[in-house]
Every structure is written in C-alpha cells, then in structure tokens.
Amino acid sequence: MRLVQVLIPRGSRESVLESLDRQAIDYAVFEEVGRGDFEAMVQFPVPPSGVETVMEELTNAGVRGDSYTIVLPTETVVSQRLSALKERFPGLRISREELHARAEDLAPANSTFFSFLILSTVIAATGLLLDSAATIIGAMVVAPLMGPAVSASVGAILADRRMATRGVVLQVTGLAAAIATAAVLGVILQQTILIPPGVDIQAIPQVAERTSPNVLSLFLALGSGIAGAISIMRGSGSTLVGVAIAVALVPPAATSGLGIAFGLPVVAVAGAVLVVVNLLAINLSALILFYLSGFKPLDADEREGVRASIASRIAVIGVAIAVLSLVLAGVTYASFQTASFEQQTQTELQRQFDEADIEGVELVSVTVDYRPVDYLLGNQPRVDVLVGIPRDLQAPPDLAQRFDDQLTEGLDRDVVVRVGFVEAQVSDDAATRASTGAFASTSRPHTSGNRTLTGTALVSSPGAWP
Structure with a gap:
C-alpha cells in the first residue's frame, strides 16, 4: 500500500474531496497554514x-x-474500503511519479558512477586474466550500470529529456571508460612480472568466451533489460538484477580493452561488438516493457509526441541490433561448424580404427584445434592424433598423410594432421606400467621411480590408419 499526501490549492478543496468520495477512498484532511496558495492537505491510502x-x-x-x-x-492500513480498493486496483505496478523517483535514485552522481565503474573494470580484467569466474562475478556487484540503463528508458517514456539524455551519456561514456581502463591496465601489467612473457590471452577460457559471441548472448541482454524494468516497477531485487546487467556489459568491455593492450584486434573488436549489442538489447527490452506497462507522460499534450518518439527509437535500436546480430549469427554458425567438424573427425578416426581391428592398436585421443575465427578466416583445422601401439609393432611412416587424405575426402575440408604414438607395457597384475609420451621430435628413455618412459618420433603432414 501507499500513503499519498497532497496539498490542495485554494478554491479546489471541495472538488478534490468529492473526487476522493466518488472513488470510495478514505482520507484525512488537515488545515494548511505554511503556504498561502494552499488551503489544506489531504492524505489517503491506495494500492501501488x-x-x-x-x-x-x-x-x-x-x-x-x-x-x-x-x-x-x-506496512499496515486498516480501512473498511481497503478490500474494494484492492479489487479495483489489482497488481503491483507503481505510478509514473514513483517510477520517475526510483529512476533518479538509481542513477548516481557522475563521480560515484565512474569511480565504481573503473574499480569494477579493474576487478573484472583481473578476473579475466586469472580465469576466475568468482572474481568476475564479484566485479559485477560493484558495477553501477543498472541505473543509467533504466533511467534512459524511463526518461524517454515519461518525456523527461534530461533524464533520458543523462542515462544514454552515462552508458556510452562509462563503457568507453571501461574499455580504456582495461587497456591501460593491460599495458601496465605487461611491464611487470605478474603476467608471463608471451602469454596468449585468447587461450584463457574466460577471455575466449567473450571473443566468440553468438546469438545466445542476446538472450542474456534482453533478459537483463526486462528484469531491470520489472524490478523497478515492482520494487524488488534491483541489486541482483544490476549484477545481471553488469555481466552483459563489463566483462566484454574489459576483454575489448585487454585486446587493445595485447595488440589483438580480433579480441578488441569481438569484445566491443558484444558490448554494443548487449547495450542496445538491454535498452530496447526495458523501453518496450515500460511502454507496454502503460506508463506515459503526465501532460496529455506530450503523449502523442512521446508515442511517436518511442516508436522511432525502438525501430532504430531494432535495426542496429539486427545489423550487429549478423556478426553474432556468423560467429554462431562458425561455432556450430567447428564443433561439428571436431565431432565428425573423432567419429571418422574411431571408425577407421574399429574397421582396421589391429590387435594391440588403439586410438588414445583425438584433439582438434579449430576455432570459429579459424573458420571465418579460412584457416586449416589441425588434428592431433595419439595412437597406442605395442612395442613390437612398427608404425607406418606415412600414417599422418593417410589420415589427412581420408579426412579430407570424408569431411571435404583440408586439414593438417599430426600423429604421435604411445607404447605401453602392462604386467600380469596390472600393478606396474611403462608408457611413452608422443609429440616429440626425438626419442629417449626417461626413468621415474618404477616407470620407464620411451618417446617415439612424431609423424606429421600438411593424415589414416590402413
């Protein structure tokens, strides 16, 4: 319930009280002596x-x-007319006045906003380099991005241009500052011993996750925007929703900045595209939900203009998302193709070994190095095959080329195949074992405890078992 207190202008007391009586609302009236242009104050309870x-x-x-x-x-209202009011005004949607006030409260002062966002970016970039999901989530709690995202949509819906403009400016400049912060941090860290020389950040899973954005990323952003709008309208869970919005924006921004710092344009561009798409999706979903919920400006003369403005804004954002989604669709298709190729390669090689059925020979593992960016750039997949063979069996010297030919014919794709061998000896009680590692250019025995390790030479090609 809400308790509303209103000052009644002089000459309007009778009409205001008659209006409340018509609506069957209990009220209390107090004489107003503080301001000369008001004659009374009325207060009354009403559902949100x-x-x-x-x-x-x-x-x-x-x-x-x-x-x-x-x-x-x-918290508590006791009134005989309360039940009728609740039936008349069901639901939990707040008023536009309350919505406006909440949106203003969520958008912090500029100094507070940028301080928390920069700190959040530093923590997120550290979490990316450490491959720590917990650290990244911790950074999201600090990020203050929900306020500007919500206030931009609320300002547009309620015809508050100042609020809408400030929300948009804070989002754009804030995320640009986040990218710049991560870039500066990356440059500084490279000059210290905290990051090993020659580290490949693309191999870090948390970074790789943000450099291969696909269409599913839109669902996170759209869901976050809708959740943000609902939390404001219902007045619950705004802190947790703010974390979800930050997850869609800060880690990709930090990834883009690290890509700049490490001289990796693909990482920088992929992270930036994901930031822009998520930002647009969050604003679009919040804007649509506020509009569908029936919020409109108090001034009736502005409603038609706001309706046209909202329609055009939704159209522009929708077109921008559609264009950028082509990039996401390309990455999604490339991810599907690379995953399919890996599965088909493993299936094809296993089939060849099963058909050969050579005693003592087994396929130990198949590793495919083929990323979506390789597919998009036309790079050849690299297939690493590890084969287990008995010590007394001579491996064919052209095994890698055979695998290469059969995979190229079966999958219709040029590949590069490397084959390594593992020699195994197993005692009768299986208690003592000796094995060898592959992918070595030379072979020599190594002794460690009761194990004898013997490496065999690597066979490679530009790869199949007979």
Whole structure:
C-alpha cells in the first residue's frame, strides 16, 4: 500500500474531496497554514497500481502539477474500503511519479558512477586474466550500470529529456571508460612480472568466451533489460538484477580493452561488438516493457509526441541490433561448424580404427584445434592424433598423410594432421606400467621411480590408419 499526501490549492478543496468520495477512498484532511496558495492537505491510502489513476482524477479536480505531493510506502492500513480498493486496483505496478523517483535514485552522481565503474573494470580484467569466474562475478556487484540503463528508458517514456539524455551519456561514456581502463591496465601489467612473457590471452577460457559471441548472448541482454524494468516497477531485487546487467556489459568491455593492450584486434573488436549489442538489447527490452506497462507522460499534450518518439527509437535500436546480430549469427554458425567438424573427425578416426581391428592398436585421443575465427578466416583445422601401439609393432611412416587424405575426402575440408604414438607395457597384475609420451621430435628413455618412459618420433603432414 501507499500513503499519498497532497496539498490542495485554494478554491479546489471541495472538488478534490468529492473526487476522493466518488472513488470510495478514505482520507484525512488537515488545515494548511505554511503556504498561502494552499488551503489544506489531504492524505489517503491506495494500492501501488492505483496511485497514478487517483492522481489523474485529482489533477482533473484542480490539483496542479506543481502541488506538493508525497507518496510513501506503508506496512499496515486498516480501512473498511481497503478490500474494494484492492479489487479495483489489482497488481503491483507503481505510478509514473514513483517510477520517475526510483529512476533518479538509481542513477548516481557522475563521480560515484565512474569511480565504481573503473574499480569494477579493474576487478573484472583481473578476473579475466586469472580465469576466475568468482572474481568476475564479484566485479559485477560493484558495477553501477543498472541505473543509467533504466533511467534512459524511463526518461524517454515519461518525456523527461534530461533524464533520458543523462542515462544514454552515462552508458556510452562509462563503457568507453571501461574499455580504456582495461587497456591501460593491460599495458601496465605487461611491464611487470605478474603476467608471463608471451602469454596468449585468447587461450584463457574466460577471455575466449567473450571473443566468440553468438546469438545466445542476446538472450542474456534482453533478459537483463526486462528484469531491470520489472524490478523497478515492482520494487524488488534491483541489486541482483544490476549484477545481471553488469555481466552483459563489463566483462566484454574489459576483454575489448585487454585486446587493445595485447595488440589483438580480433579480441578488441569481438569484445566491443558484444558490448554494443548487449547495450542496445538491454535498452530496447526495458523501453518496450515500460511502454507496454502503460506508463506515459503526465501532460496529455506530450503523449502523442512521446508515442511517436518511442516508436522511432525502438525501430532504430531494432535495426542496429539486427545489423550487429549478423556478426553474432556468423560467429554462431562458425561455432556450430567447428564443433561439428571436431565431432565428425573423432567419429571418422574411431571408425577407421574399429574397421582396421589391429590387435594391440588403439586410438588414445583425438584433439582438434579449430576455432570459429579459424573458420571465418579460412584457416586449416589441425588434428592431433595419439595412437597406442605395442612395442613390437612398427608404425607406418606415412600414417599422418593417410589420415589427412581420408579426412579430407570424408569431411571435404583440408586439414593438417599430426600423429604421435604411445607404447605401453602392462604386467600380469596390472600393478606396474611403462608408457611413452608422443609429440616429440626425438626419442629417449626417461626413468621415474618404477616407470620407464620411451618417446617415439612424431609423424606429421600438411593424415589414416590402413
């Protein structure tokens, strides 16, 4: 429930009270002596979803837009008319006045916003380099991105251009600052002993996750925007929703900055594209939900203009998302193709070994080095095959080329195959074992405890078992 307190302008007392009586609302009236242009203050309880409707009726009864109005949450209201009010105003949607106030509260001062965002980016970039999901999630708690995202949509819906402009500017400049912060941090860290020389950040799983964005990323952003709008309208869970919004924006921004610092344009561009797509999706989903919820400006003369403005804004954002989604669709298709190729390669090689059925020979492992970026750039997949053979069996010297030919014919794709061998000896009680590692250019025995390791030469080609 909400407790509404309104100052009644002089000459409007009778019409305001009659309006409340028509709406079957219990109220209390107090004489106003503090300001000469008001003659009384009336207060009354009403469900959250009814505040906007009741205030519109009071506006028609003479309450001006510049009147002093307070809306307070209440824990308990005892009234004989309360049940009828709840039936008349079901739901939990708040009024536009309350929505506007909450949106203003969520958008912090500029100094606070940029301080927390920069700190969040530093923590997120550290988590990316450490491959620590917990650290990245911790950074999201600090990021203050929910306020600008919500206030931009609320300002557009309620015709508050100042709020809408500030929300958009904070989002754009904030994320640009996040990318720059991560870039500077990456450059600094490379000059220290905290990062090993020659480290490949593309091989870090948390970074790789942000450099291969696909269409599924849109669901995170759209869901975060909808959740943000609902949390504001219902007044619950805004902190947790803010984490979800930050997850869609800060880690990709930090990834883009690290790509700049390490001289990897593919990483920088992929992270930036993901940031822009998620930002647009969050704003689009929040804007649509606020609009469908029935929020509109208090001034009736502005409603038609706002409706046209919202329609054009939704269209522009939708087109931008559609264009950028072509990139996501390309990455999604490339990811599907690389995953399919890996599965087909493993299946094909296993089939060849099963058909050969040579005693003592087994396929130990198949590793495919083929990323979506390789598919998009036309790079050849690299297939590493590890074969287990008895010590007394001579491996064919052209095995890699045979694998290469059969995979190229079977999968219709040029590949590079490397084959390594593992020699194994197993005692009768299986308690003592000796094995060898492959992918070595020379072979020599190594002794460690009761194990004897013998490496065989690597066979490679530009790869199949007979």
